[in-house]
Amino acid sequence: MNMTFRSFFTRYRFTSKLMIAYLLLTVIPMSLLGYISYRQYTQSIENQVGRYIPGLLRQAMDKIDLKLEEFQNTVDLIYNSDEIVSILRLGPPSAESPQSRLLQDRYTVENYLSRVYLSSNYKDILGVFILSKGRIFQQAKLAYEGFEPESILRGVGENDRGHDRIILPYETNLRFEGNPPYLLLVRDIGDFDNRTTLGTMVIAVTLSFIGEVLDELDGGEQAELWLMDESGLIVYHPDSSRIGTRYAEAALFPLTDGSFKRDRPVKELYGVSKSPENGWMLVYRIPVRGLTAETEGVRQATIVAFVLFAAVTGAISLLIAWRFTRPLNRLSKLMVDVQRGNFEVDMKIDSRDEVGLLAHRFNAMVKRIRELILENYQMELRQREAEWYALQFQINPHFMYNTLETISVAVELGEKEKVVDMVALLGRMLRFSLDNRRRIVPIAEELQHAEDFLRIQKYRFEDALEYDIRCDVESARYGTLKVILQPILENSIKYGLEHRQKVRIEMIITQLDPADGHPGGIRIVIRDDGIGMSAERLAEIRGLLAETAVVRRDAHFGLANVHSRIESRFGKPYGLSVESEEGKGTTVIVEIPALPMEEVAA
Amino acid sequence: MRARLEGRIGRSRTGRRPGRFLWLLPLAALLIASGCNASGGTPFKVIHEVKAKSEEQADPAAEPQRFKVALVSKIATIHYFQVAEDGAREAAADLGVELISTGPEVADGPHQEATIRALIDQGVHAIAVAANDPVALLPVLREAREKGILVMTWDSDTVPEARTLFVNQVDGETLGRRQMDLLASLLEERGEFAILTGSNTAANLNEWVHWIKVQQQEYYPNMKLVDIVANGEDMERAYMLAKELLIRHPDLDGIIGIGSISPPGAARAVKELGKTGQVKVVGVSTPNLMREYLKEGAAQIVTLWSPKKLGYLTVYMARELLLGNMPYDGQRVPKVGNIRVKDDMVIMGEPLDFTKDNVDEYDF
Numbered sequence: 018m019n020m021t022f023r024s025f026f027t028r029y030r031f032t033s034k035l036m037i038a039y040l041l042l043t044v045i046p047m048s049l050l051g052y053i054s055y056r057q058y059t060q061s062i063e064n065q066v067g068r069y070i071p072g073l074l075r076q077a078m079d080k081i082d083l084k085l086e087e088f089q090n091t092v093d094l095i096y097n098s099d100e101i102v103s104i105l106r107l108g109p110p111s112a113e114s115p116q117s118r119l120l121q122d123r124y125t126v127e128n129y130l131s132r133v134y135l136s137s138n139y140k141d142i143l144g145v146f147i148l149s150k151g152r153i154f155q156q157a158k159l160a161y162e163g164f165e166p167e168s169i170l171r172g173v174g175e176n177d178r179g180h181d182r183i184i185l186p187y188e189t190n191l192r193f194e195g196n197p198p199y200l201l202l203v204r205d206i207g208d209f210d211n212r213t214t215l216g217t218m219v220i221a222v223t224l225s226f227i228g229e230v231l232d233e234l235d236g237g238e239q240a241e242l243w244l245m246d247e248s249g250l251i252v253y254h255p256d257s258s259r260i261g262t263r264y265a266e267a268a269l270f271p272l273t274d275g276s277f278k279r280d281r282p283v284k285e286l287y288g289v290s291k292s293p294e295n296g297w298m299l300v301y302r303i304p305v306r307g308l309t310a311e312t313e314g315v316r317q318a319t320i321v322a323f324v325l326f327a328a329v330t331g332a333i334s335l336l337i338a339w340r341f342t343r344p345l346n347r348l349s350k351l352m353v354d355v356q357r358g359n360f361e362v363d364m365k366i367d368s369r370d371e372v373g374l375l376a377h378r379f380n381a382m383v384k385r386i387r388e389l390i391l392e393n394y395q396m397e398l399r400q401r402e403a404e405w406y407a408l409q410f411q412i413n414p415h416f417m418y419n420t421l422e423t424i425s426v427a428v429e430l431g432e433k434e435k436v437v438d439m440v441a442l443l444g445r446m447l448r449f450s451l452d453n454r455r456r457i458v459p460i461a462e463e464l465q466h467a468e469d470f471l472r473i474q475k476y477r478f479e480d481a482l483e484y485d486i487r488c489d490v491e492s493a494r495y496g497t498l499k500v501i502l503q504p505i506l507e508n509s510i511k512y513g514l515e516h517r518q519k520v521r522i523e524m525i526i527t528q529l530d531p532a533d534g535h536p537g538g539i540r541i542v543i544r545d546d547g548i549g550m551s552a553e554r555l556a557e558i559r560g561l562l563a564e565t566a567v568v569r570r571d572a573h574f575g576l577a578n579v580h581s582r583i584e585s586r587f588g589k590p591y592g593l594s595v596e597s598e599e600g601k602g603t604t605v606i607v608e609i610p611a612l613p614m615e616e617v618a619a
Numbered sequence: 620m621r622a623r624l625e626g627r628i629g630r631s632r633t634g635r636r637p638g639r640f641l642w643l644l645p646l647a648a649l650l651i652a653s654g655c656n657a658s659g660g661t662p663f664k665v666i667h668e669v670k671a672k673s674e675e676q677a678d679p680a681a682e683p684q685r686f687k688v689a690l691v692s693k694i695a696t697i698h699y700f701q702v703a704e705d706g707a708r709e710a711a712a713d714l715g716v717e718l719i720s721t722g723p724e725v726a727d728g729p730h731q732e733a734t735i736r737a738l739i740d741q742g743v744h745a746i747a748v749a750a751n752d753p754v755a756l757l758p759v760l761r762e763a764r765e766k767g768i769l770v771m772t773w774d775s776d777t778v779p780e781a782r783t784l785f786v787n788q789v790d791g792e793t794l795g796r797r798q799m800d801l802l803a804s805l806l807e808e809r810g811e812f813a814i815l816t817g818s819n820t821a822a823n824l825n826e827w828v829h830w831i832k833v834q835q836q837e838y839y840p841n842m843k844l845v846d847i848v849a850n851g852e853d854m855e856r857a858y859m860l861a862k863e864l865l866i867r868h869p870d871l872d873g874i875i876g877i878g879s880i881s882p883p884g885a886a887r888a889v890k891e892l893g894k895t896g897q898v899k900v901v902g903v904s905t906p907n908l909m910r911e912y913l914k915e916g917a918a919q920i921v922t923l924w925s926p927k928k929l930g931y932l933t934v935y936m937a938r939e940l941l942l943g944n945m946p947y948d949g950q951r952v953p954k955v956g957n958i959r960v961k962d963d964m965v966i967m968g969e970p971l972d973f974t975k976d977n978v979d980e981y982d983f
Binding site for chain 1: 706931954
């Protein structure tokens with residue numbers, strides 16, 4: 018879990034993460050909340066209806082039972098007339114004039130039935146029939162046909178005596194005019210005094226009283242209410258064509274008193290109440306849609322509002338994510354560019370937030386890298402070029418030519434010792450300068466080389482050149498760049514002898530103690546007493562030294578070359594500086610760090 | 620270097636693919652969650668169930684007890700109580716009650732007390748007594764009640780403290796006054812009459828006699844009660860006593876027979892002494908005992924209720940009391956009709972008059 022969570026947070030892009038975060042924090046909780054609250058609400062409506070409906074049904078069922086009981090109890094009205102009871106007790110006459118007695122009895126009884134039962138007190142009674150000792154007494158409000166005593170008494174065994182029965186219309190052939198729905202209530206007329214039965218009374222009752230009771234139960238427009246017996250046979254239904262049909266699902270009902278619901282095919286809520294008297298069941302059915310009709314509108318509106326809200330906030334969060342990731346993506350692209358070597362990039366973002374800061378830093382970084390690369394590159398280039406020229410200078414062809422000519426003159430003159438010495442000096446110089454393995458050499462060797470050069474020049478110029486070297490430094494211990502003194506000396510001789518007959522060169526090497534702003538090191542001062550140089554000329558040379566750009570082939574190239582090498586090797590403030598006064602001579606000062614040879618070797 | 624770089628870009632592109640649709644997953648889960656409902660085997664889900672009180676009582680396991688009810692008559696041998704027993708048996712069969720019907724050989728307190736004591740030992744749940752003596756039975760009935768037996772009276776009451784309920788066949792005042800009225804109308808409110816009663820200890824008979832006297836004193840000054848004789852619920856004795864009465868009082872115009880064997884005894888005596896029609900006989904007796912005498916004219920009118928019905932009602936009430944249900948005024952008792960209730964007395968209904976014209980309608 019933790020792994021997938023972590024991999025989820027490392028694997029996916031910011032836009033995805035932000036959208037998921039948005040969904041998790043907004044859309045899902047809100048839709049869940051909405052869904053749950055709607056569900057809870059409908060459920061509470063269902064529960065409320067489910068709770069109060071059975072109570073109402075129970076009341077209605079009780080009313081119906083009470084009505085039925087009332088109708089059944091009208092049998093007692095028979096006992097009000099001793100005459101009728103007497104007729105029923107005595108049974109059909111057997112002896113003389115049986116026919117007239119029988120008809121007279123019938124007249125008496127039916128007259129009584131008409132007066133008592135078909136009066137306005139009992140408007141729901143359609144007709145009343147008495148079966149007594151082989152006789153039938155009958156009286157009805159409507160014309161009828163198909164009254165069959167056998168079908169009514171069928172199934173009424175001796176044990177059923179005294180038990181009330183209700184006969185549904187489909188069980189008999191009795192039909193009233195106009196086909197009103199009716200019930201037959203059957204009750205024995207007991208002879209309580211003699212403990213026998215006087216007969217059976219059948220009362221036909223229209224079902225309209227059930228309709229009246231159910232009408233009082235205002236269940237809502239879509240509700241359906243019906244009455245059925247235990248087997249699911251519909252006793253009463255507002256749609257009279259369904260009376261007598263069977264309701265197949267009655268057997269599936271999970272209870273007989275209470276409420277329940279089903280989800281398919283339609284969501285419906287049921288309420289049932291079963292009569293303890295006759296097992297009839299009053300059923301109430303309403304589609305849940307009908308109950309929640311009012312909330313349905315609210316639900317639709319909420320869904321629309323929610324979808325709009327989700328769309329708007331989703332778009333906003335997408336925009337924010339895009340705004341947030343777009344510079345990052347651009348940065349990433351630019352980084353790829355930089356990676357490929359293109360440093361000429363610029364991330365143009367003005368915002369002051371973290372992203373803007375990042376872009377700013379990125380720009381600064383790229384700029385710095387660019388500068389560093391350029392610096393490094395140019396420095397390298399310059400050094401290589403300088404070294405190349407230095408190499409060239411080490412074996413300056415003019416010098417070689419002049420020296421060889423001097424040797425040649427000396428040979429012609431037969432100055433053997435002089436020749437030998439010059440050749441030896443030249444050889445040593447060549448060996449020193451051709452040794453490319455080392456860039457740093459001990460100062461002593463460099464001094465030797467400078468002196469070798471001066472000695473050869475001395476042979477050439479004889480008394481026109483004078484020099485003096487003074488070293489106050491442990492010259493063997495400290496190192497220096499190779500061939501830095503020779504070009505300076507060359508320069509001094511050249512300019513020193515240009516307009517004068519004689520030049521004197523002084524070279525002093527001293528230890529330079531660290532002072533304020535200066536790290537210390539070794540100072541080599543080369544002074545000549547030549548003509549010096551004009552202020553303009555001096556400024557020009559100084560400018561040349563200050564210029565770190567490409568070294569040009571110039572009159573003072575030698576000085577610039579040395580300066581450039583020292584500076585690029587050791588950095589400021591090391592290097593070369595020039596002092597000069599017209600007519601009085603020039604002083605070149607070389608400053609290098611005190612570089613112990615052990616460190617160089619290492 | 621270049622290849623590595625492209626490789627990295629390529630990977631990041633493919634890595635983006637699943638992420639694009641990942642956010643749909645919770646949404647899909649939501650849809651699935653909302654669309655699915657747990658469904659059971661039946662299509663219906665109960666919301667609320669009403670627990671009916673009647674179910675608890677109707678539960679057959681809750682009523683394993685079969686009540687044992689004892690019906691004690693004044694005397695076992697006479698027709699009236701035998702018929703009452705028939706009604707009681709019918710009720711016992713209807714209601715699932717075990718009935719023990721019994722009575723003393725002699726209609727008096729001590730004999731009846733012995734009968735009751737025997738019933739206490741049998742462990743009955745209820746005893747319904749038609750008391751021969753209102754006071755004499757008090758100790759034994761108290762004893763029965765102390766043992767948790769329900770004690771009630773029927774037909775003839777005891778003192779109220781001896782029983783829980785009295786099932787009375789008729790209102791005693793109504794019956795007594797009516798007997799006087801019937802005889803007065805037959806005698807045109809003049810002449811001498813005597814009362815032949817079944818017992819001078821039975822409370823119901825004494826009450827009726829009392830109201831006969833009251834009615835005579837209030838309305839019939841020209842009539843005279845000359846004698847009251849008790850026969851001990853003995854048919855032969857009733858006949859003998861009636862004969863003696865007729866001889867002792869030669870001017871006697873009428874006899875009121877109280878207790879079911881009194882009118883037949885009186886009618887037989889009148890008939891045998893050739894005084895049919897001359898001495899009027901009324902009283903309280905059963906149709907079957909009186910049918911012949913009524914038709915011959917030896918007796919004119921007898922009054923009664925249905926003893927069958929009384930037996931039935933007594934057993935019904937015993938069971939109701941054992942179930943803890945007290946009767947209420949106007950209650951409709953199945954196969955009996957509506958009853959009246961006065962305090963701790965149930966009144967079954969109005970008395971029936973039997974004459975030679977309607978006596979054939981009745982069979983008890």
